[in-house]
Amino acid sequence: MAAVEGASYERMDEDRELDQACAMVEESALAHDPNDPMNLLAYYRRVLPFRSLFTWLNQDMAVTRNFMRREFAFTLQNDAYLRYQSFATWEEWKKEVCRLNPSRFEIGPVYTAKPKDRKTLQKANFRPVQRELVFDIDMTDYDEIRTCCSDKHLCRRCWKLIAVAAEVLDMTLREDFGFKHLLWVYSGRRGIHCWVSDPEACALPDEARKALVGWTEVVRGGANQAKKVALGAPSAGFPRALHPSLRRALGHDVLTNTASRAPPLSRGVLQRAFVDVLLRDQDVFREQARWEILLQLLPTSESDAVARLHTRWAAGPRSSVQKWDDVLEAAQRSHDRMRPAWIAALEDIVLQYTYPRIDAEVSKRMNHLLKSPFVMHPSTGRVCVPLELEQILDFDPATGAPTVVQLLEELTHAQATPEKHRGEWEKTI
Ligand SMILES: [Zn+2]
Secondary structure, three states: OOHHHHHHHHHHHHHHHHHHHHHHHHHHOOOOEEEEEEEHHHHHHHHHOOHHHHHHHHHOOOOOOOHOEEEEEEEOOOOOEEEEEEOOOOHHHHHHHHOOOOOOOEEEEEOOOOOOHHHHHHHHHOOOEEEOEEEEEEEHHHHOOOOOHHHHOHHHHHHHHHHHHHHHHHHHHHHHHHOOOOOEOOOOOOOOOOOOOOOOHHHOOOHHHHHHHHHHHOOOOOOOOOOOOOOOOOOOOOOOOOOOOHHHHHOOOOOOHHHHOOHHHHHHHHHHHOHHHHHHHHHOOOOHHHHOOOOOOOOOOOOHHHHHHEEEEEEEEOHHHHHHHHHHHHHHHHHHHHHHHHHHHHHHHHHHOOOOOOOOOHHHOOOOEEEEOEEEOOOOOOOEEOOOOOHHOOOOOOOOOEHHHHHHHHHHHHHHOOOOOOHHHHHHH
16 A cells, blocks of 8 residues: 555656646747757646547547557657557546656557566467557658659649558558548658558558559559559450549540540549649649659550650650640540550559658558657657648648647737636647
8 A cells, every 4th residue: 555655656746847847838939949848748737639649549438458558658758668558538538648758659459468567478368469550651762753843842833742642542441442441641841641540440450451452552663663553454355344443543535635625534533633632733844854754654566656756755844734635635646446555554654643652661561650649759759640631732832731839829819818618629720
C-alpha cells in the first residue's frame, strides 16, 4: 500500500512539474522553433485530441481490447525508440505521452495480450490479431512523373498527383471492397495516409493484405524500366478487356483529342487528370529524356509512326499537349487492325502516369507501425491533420496543415477572449 501511495505522490509531483512547464510556455513568448520540446509538451497537454483518437481506435465508448491490447510506439526527443507500449485508458495514454514528451508516436496492431506484458508471455501466445488496413502514398514515388519539384520538395502542383491517387484509391476501397470507414490523414510532409477501420478490414490476415495491395499495384518496376503498366495486349485485333475497376477509373475514348468537347465524364478521373495535371500543368513530356520514354511506350509494331514522331519532336519544342495530340493523330491514322494495339498502349500510358503509386510495404503486414493522426512531423512542425476526400485536391501542403506553434498561439488568443468550450482544441481554427 505504501508503495502504491509512494507512486501516486510521485505522479502528483510529475503532474506539478508538467503544469509548471506548460505555464512557462504560456508566460514566455511561444518558442517559434517547431522542435522546441516545451511547445510540443503544451500541444500534447492542451490540443492533441487523445479522447477522439481513443474512440476511433477503440470503436466503442467503453474501453475494449481494441485499445487495451493496442501497441503504441514512441520516438523520444533523444531518438530512442520505445515499442510495445500499451494503456488501460486514454487518460493513462495521454499522461504517459506528456511524461515522455516524444517527438512523435506511432500506432500498431491489437495483440492477443497487452503489449506491455509481452515479456511475461510465451512467444506463441503474443501475436497481432487485428489492425486497421493502412495505405501510404508518398511523393517519393512520383519523382519520375513530376517536373515542378524533386527530392524532398513539393508544392500545390505536384500535390495534385497525390490527390488523384487518393480519389482513385478511395473509390476502389469503397466500391470494389465495400469498405466504409476511411480516414485520410496528411502525413505531415510529403504524402498522405489512409486508415480503413471497418471490422472486416481490421481482421484481414497478412496474406489477404498482401493480395489486396497487390491488386492495387498497377504501376510496377524500377527506374530503369520504361514500361511500368502491362495489362495485356489485344488478341487477333479484338479490344482487350480491362477489369471494371480500372475501366471505371480510366473511362473510355482514349483516342479523343485533348481539346475535344466530348463529355469529359466518358474520360474517367485518370484521363482527366492525365490531360489537366500531367500534360497541361506538369508538361511532363517537354524534356527529351521524358518524351523518349513516351515513344518507347507506343506499339512496337508501329516503328515508322514512332520514328516520324521522334523526328518532329526533335526538330523543335512542342508542348506535352501538342505531343499527345500528335500521338493521337498517329493512332487515328493507323490501320484499323492496329487500332486495338494503339488503344491498349495509350491506356497503359495514362495508367502509368496517373494510377496511385502506393508504398506497398506499409499495407502488407498487420504489425507495421504508422504515425498517429494529429502528431507533429518533426521536420516540418506541421500536424498530421485528417482531411476529407473533397479537401485533398485544394489542400496546400505548405500552409494547409497548422503547425504546433500556430495552434498554441490560437489557444492563447482564444483565452484572451474567453468563451465556453468543451475542450481546448476547439478553440483552434
Ligand atoms: Zn511541385
